[in-house]
Amino acid sequence: MNDRITISIVTHNSRHIFDVLDNLKTELGLASNYEIHIFDNASQTNYIEQLESYGSFITLHTSAENKGFGYGHNQVLTKVSTRYAVIFNPDVLITKEALDNVVQRMREDGQLAAVCPKVLNSDGTTQYLVRQKLDVFDYMLRFVPFQAIKKLFDKRLSYYECRDLPDNQTSYIKMGSGCFMVIDIDKFNQIGGFDERFFMYFEDNDLCLRFGKAGYKILYTPFETVIHLYEKGAHKSKKLFKIFLQSMIKFFNKWGWRFF
Numbered sequence: 001m002n003d004r005i006t007i008s009i010v011t012h013n014s015r016h017i018f019d020v021l022d023n024l025k026t027e028l029g030l031a032s033n034y035e036i037h038i039f040d041n042a043s044q045t046n047y048i049e050q051l052e053s054y055g056s057f058i059t060l061h062t063s064a065e066n067k068g069f070g071y072g073h074n075q076v077l078t079k080v081s082t083r084y085a086v087i088f089n090p091d092v093l094i095t096k097e098a099l100d101n102v103v104q105r106m107r108e109d110g111q112l113a114a115v116c117p118k119v120l121n122s123d124g125t126t127q128y129l130v131r132q133k134l135d136v137f138d139y140m141l142r143f144v145p146f147q148a149i150k151k152l153f154d155k156r157l158s159y160y161e162c163r164d165l166p167d168n169q170t171s172y173i174k175m176g177s178g179c180f181m182v183i184d185i186d187k188f189n190q191i192g193g194f195d196e197r198f199f200m201y202f203e204d205n206d207l208c209l210r211f212g213k214a215g216y217k218i219l220y221t222p223f224e225t226v227i228h229l230y231e232k233g234a235h236k237s238k239k240l241f242k243i244f245l246q247s248m249i250k251f252f253n254k255w256g257w258r259f260f
Contacts, residue, residue, distance in 0.1 A: 005034050005103055006085035006185070010072030011051070012041040014090035016229050021054055027096040030057060034099070035082065037061065039072035069178070070194025070203040077185055078193060085188070087204075089179040091229040098224040105170070105221055106182045113187040113216035114208065116176030117224040118167075127228055128161035129177035130220055134205060135258040139248060143241075165220060173220045174212060178204025180226045187216055195254075200240075201247040209255065 007024075011017050021036075028034055038051060039061045051060055061075060077085055084106055086099070098117065106115045119127040138160040141153055150157065158164070165171050181204070191210045194203050208218055252258070 002081055002083075003033065004082050006076070006080045006082045007034050007036045007088050008039070008073050008076040008085055009036065009088045009090050010039045010041060010069050011043060011090045012066055013043045013047050017090040018050065019229075020090055020092060021058065023093045025054075025057060027094070027099070032096075034086075035059065035080070037076045037080070039063070039076050041066035041068070041072055068196065068199035068203075070198055070207075071196045074193040074196065077183075077188060080185065083185060085183055085185050087178055087181045087183060089228065092180050093227040093229070094180070098226065102182050102221060102224045105219060105224075106184065109217070109219070111217050112219055113184050113211040113214075114176060114218045115182040116173070116218065116220050117180060117226050118220075118222045119177055119179060119228045120225050122227055122229060127177075127230055128163050129179065130162040130165060130173050131160070131175040131205060132162055132173065133160070133258075134175070134251070134255075135260055136248070136252065137260050165222065167222045170219055170221045170223070172217050173208075174218070175205045175208040176218055176220060177228075178207070179228050179230075184216075187211065187214070190214065197250055198247045199243055201244045202251040203247070206251060206254065 009017070009020070017038075024036060036058045038058050040048060040051065041063050042065055043051075048062060051058070063072070063075075073087055084103060086103075102115050102117050106112055116130070119129050121127055138156065141150065141157065144150060162173070165173075191207075191214050195206050198206060211218060
């Protein structure tokens, strides 16, 4: 183990990755305590070449086959020698101060398996990605295009999205978002890392529930924030929606079907 911190980013022709890397370069500089690992899942040749142009600022791992989000992170996180890592989406922006502070919160509590910051849209509004429970009705309600129906179930959605989490203190949560999560690598490896049966979607919920089952805690902090350039791919793409449904079925088959 060493005192450095791994940043693990999985890509597949990811639209925002170069803005993300430029932001990290500006915030961290060329020499920092952070090691940036990119695991690329079979992107196009010109995309790989652009990643390679970042030189020693990143460590690039490439795969000829796209085996998914969890697989890519497992390939990195099972091999690095740092104690802590950041699971970092290729569409997240953060300041060095926030990054340092959220890592420090992890260092201060040995019972923590993960720390999750407040996630914002680019306009500064909150993305409500924390979950205390999961059921089929609430998941599908988010895909309903009619605002009148969503308004009818607003209280239910508010509870589901944990909108009542306080902004003036940290909270322990059951499930945080895998778009940005600081983890203890020993605890991550102890529970077997990401379940690679989830190609994409639900793998972060599954990971968090297994952390909880192993007796570890997950901390949510509203004091540190990240910007998530969230595009709601499963809402717009039939292919991604199909992957979402496949992962949802796998998740509830594993953890038990709960409809309401």
